[in-house]
Amino acid sequence: MRILVVEDEAPLREQLQSHLTAKGYSVDVAEDGEEGLYFGREYPLDIAVIDLGLPKLSGIELIRQLRAEAFSFPILILTARGNWQDKVEGLEAGADDYLVKPFHTEELLARLNALVRRSAGYASPIIESGPVQLNTAAQSLVLNGQTVSLTAYEYKVLEYLMLHSGAVVSKIELTEHIYEQDFDRDSNVFEVFIRRMRQKLDPDGTLQPIETLRGRGYRFNLDRNKI
Template structure:
């Protein structure tokens, strides 16, 4: 999943980026509202984490403009204080949830994951798709009672595809949502990892959960066996 983190406190920005990256997110960061506006317009993020008190264009205005332009990715706001006025202003601007500073990073991550799940149409952190069970909190995948030994990338690719069951996901889209900006997007790494993921998900080739649509991308479909 790809997240935009907008925070003008350098130490906090680094901390948030480090923790989100550790959880397997691809992270873009900026420290002011003007750049945040640009990045949000240019990239289809899975989530934005936005501090209200930004220099120049404040976070409330950034969110309002995104929403006015039809940008729909979920937004989690960070407020400097627990004032109800800040929370109300952020939610009325179009934010989806909030966390008041100081906060525990575990709460930020939990709320971020919940927003991403809800935006994909899943209320529970545990997804059941046929014989596949995904625990998005524990980052664990189980097929027919068999726990899969997946790398962080393999799990994140599986989760991204599973949350878009039945949809065609292009190789470019998958790359953009799983890797940082400096990743070599002309490589065939995605194809290699998808092949490995297929083998781990379906070693006897009976489920065929990930299909390749030549020139279009991948589609995840998994029904009860």
């Protein structure tokens, strides 16, 4: 998942970038509202974390501008202001949730995870399709009741495909949402990931959970059961 962090305090910004990267997010960072607006307009984001007290363009105005331009990715507000009026103003500007500083990183991660899965239509952290259960909180995979081991990047690819179950996802889209920097889009890296996941999810070839659509991309195609 690709996340934008807009925070003017360098130590907190770097700490957030480190924690989120360790949890598998592809992280873009901005130090003021104008830079945040640029990232929001130009990058294919899955979610954003925005501080309210930003220079150049306030967090509230940044959120309003993004929503006015029809960007619909979830937004979590970070604020040092604990009064209810600021929270209401942020939510009415278009934010989806807020967290008051200081905060625990675990709570931030849980809220981000909830926002991402709800934006894809899931109420539970467990995405279930047939015998496949992906736990987005624990970042674990269970197949027919048995835990299946995934590498970090295999998990990222499978999570993105399952959150967009039924949709065709191109290699370019996967690249933009999984990697922080430009990646060799002509490489066979996704073919390798997909082949490995097929072997793990469907060793006997009966489920065929991941389709390859030549020239278009991939589609996770088991019946989707939202829980």
